[in-house]
Amino acid sequence: MTAASPTPGRRAYRSPRRQQQAAETRAAVLAAAAELFAGRGWTATGMRDVAAAAGVSVETVYANFPSKAELLMAAIDVGVVGDDEPVPLAQRREFAALATGSTADRIAAAARLITAINRRIGGLRRALGEAAVSDPVLAQKVAESEGRRRTNTREGVELVVGRPVDDDVADTVWAFTGVDVFHLLTDIAGWSTRRYEEWVRRTLSRVLTE
Incomplete structure (x- = not known):
């Protein structure tokens, strides 16, 4: 027996709750990164430090920001405008x-x-x-x-x-x-x-x- 194929034209379900949680996690990571980079500097701030401060796993940090440099640049972008809205x-x-x-x-x-x-x-x-x-x-x-x-x-x-x-x-x-x-x-x-x-x-x- 083969698995049933998706109904043509049917959109994948997106949970508003899950999207909200993802946005809150990203915001928490950015806030933690901003505080640590500003207070400790580049060298003394690691991705594990950011994860611990944000209360998430290191994997979660990397899932949102593939590198330390991208995380810093994203934190600066948020700092310029005051939030993470695009x-x-x-x-x-x-x-x-x-x-x-x-x-x-x-x-x-x-x-x-x-x-x-x-x-x-x-x-x-x-x-x-x-x-x-x-x-x-x-x-x-x-x-x-x-x-x-x-x-x-x-x-x-x-x-x-x-x-x-x-x-x-x-x-x-x-x-x-x-x-x-x-x-x-x-x-x-x-x-x-x-x-x-x-x-x-x-x-x-x-x-x-x-």
């Missing part, structure tokens, strides 16, 4: 807010967004920089990530001012809003994130309105 930064509500209200309102919104992103990814980017020293693939990822940030910065600046801007203006904002400057001011100089946000707001105002 929606680019430029399509987010926070980004659209850069085109709403007065110029002062838009600049304040930009300062809030920049501060939130740098606060979430500061430690992760340092871990990526550590890893990139000995890994050419990750070094390329760093360059690609900064390229995307440069593009997003120009788009954001043009939303704020309501017109195209030249390279000098776009690249000035791209440079001083980078995570390295955030690290210098908050971790080395001891600024609070509130003070940093206010500094970004004032500096943006000078660059974009004077």
